[in-house]
Amino acid sequence: MEKEKWIQQVLNSTNGMTAVTPNDDILIKIKQKINQQPTVQTGIVWLVAASVTILVTANFILINQYKQNINPKEIYIESIVNNNNQLY
Amino acid sequence: MPQQNVIFENIYHEYKSMVFNLALHYLQNIEDAEEVTQDVFVKVYHSLQHFNQKSSYKTWIYRITINNCLDFIKKKNSIKRLYIFGKKSENEKDYFNATTFEHPGIQLENQENAEILFGVINTLTENQKTVFLLSKLDGLSNIEIAEIMELSIAAVESLIFRAKVSLQEKLSQKFSTYRKNKK
Numbered sequence: 001m002e003k004e005k006w007i008q009q010v011l012n013s014t015n016g017m018t019a020v021t022p023n024d025d026i027l028i029k030i031k032q033k034i035n036q037q038p039t040v041q042t043g044i045v046w047l048v049a050a051s052v053t054i055l056v057t058a059n060f061i062l063i064n065q066y067k068q069n070i071n072p073k074e075i076y077i078e079s080i081v082n083n084n085n086q087l088y
Numbered sequence: 089m090p091q092q093n094v095i096f097e098n099i100y101h102e103y104k105s106m107v108f109n110l111a112l113h114y115l116q117n118i119e120d121a122e123e124v125t126q127d128v129f130v131k132v133y134h135s136l137q138h139f140n141q142k143s144s145y146k147t148w149i150y151r152i153t154i155n156n157c158l159d160f161i162k163k164k165n166s167i168k169r170l171y172i173f174g175k176k177s178e179n180e181k182d183y184f185n186a187t188t189f190e191h192p193g194i195q196l197e198n199q200e201n202a203e204i205l206f207g208v209i210n211t212l213t214e215n216q217k218t219v220f221l222l223s224k225l226d227g228l229s230n231i232e233i234a235e236i237m238e239l240s241i242a243a244v245e246s247l248i249f250r251a252k253v254s255l256q257e258k259l260s261q262k263f264s265t266y267r268k269n270k271k
Contacts, residue, residue, distance in 0.1 A: 003260065006263055007259045013202040014198070014205065016195055017191065017194050017195075018193040020191075021105060026125055027100060030126050033126060033130045034133050
């Protein structure tokens with residue numbers, strides 16, 4: 001009984017609580033932070049996006065070219081040589 | 089731009105107390121609550137022109153405040169872990185375990201009990217803590233909380249119920265310590 005009463009007292013201890021007013025100088029600090037923060041220009045964002053796209057496309061093209069340039073005859077000969085030269 | 093500044097200042101004066109008090113309940117430290125309040129309004133200023141009016145300013149600012157408080161706690165905990173090489177905790181109790189909190193808005197005769205309550209609130213999971221603070225301390229309805237947290241009303245009711253059960257269990261365990269101290 002005493003335990004239940006205490007638990008309820010603790011749970012209700014915030015009843016009648018009043019809101020705390022923040023310091024008046026917060027708005028000044030906020031304005032300072034707003035003016036300090038450099039904003040990224042839209043042009044720079046587009047430049048970065050274009051660079052990444054070019055890089056990915058170039059890689060894709062190069063990988064495709066490399067795959068096409070491998071001669072199937074070479075692969076066949078290589079596999080025969082590997083099979084016939086087994087040491088065990 | 090001057091128009092945006094006027095809107096921003098109106099928003100600031102309307103919601104500064106709401107943001108500061110929620111941050112204070114979350115972080116339980118006046119300096120940290122002030123820092124988060126500043127960060128919230130800087131974010132509000134920069135996002136104002138992209139605000140799509142799908143929700144009210146109140147709901148939107150509540151969301152930003154909650155996210156900023158959670159990020160602040162995670163950042164503080166990670167800095168602390170970096171120094172002590174400790175392992176990651178499941179909730180934010182690392183940040184809080186060093187200090188006790190005396191809320192300046194609580195009546196003097198309730199200070200001791202409120203200190204115990206805030207200590208126990210910090211052991212709840214993130215979502216349980218958020219719904220409890222919004223419901224009990226900010227006095228929001230379940231519908232408002234559901235909108236802020238983007239959950240169903242049933243989910244909010246369930247979280248509030250589980251938070252209360254958990255608090256009662258933890259306070260029940262603390263009762264014996266309280267009795268010993270009183271004797």
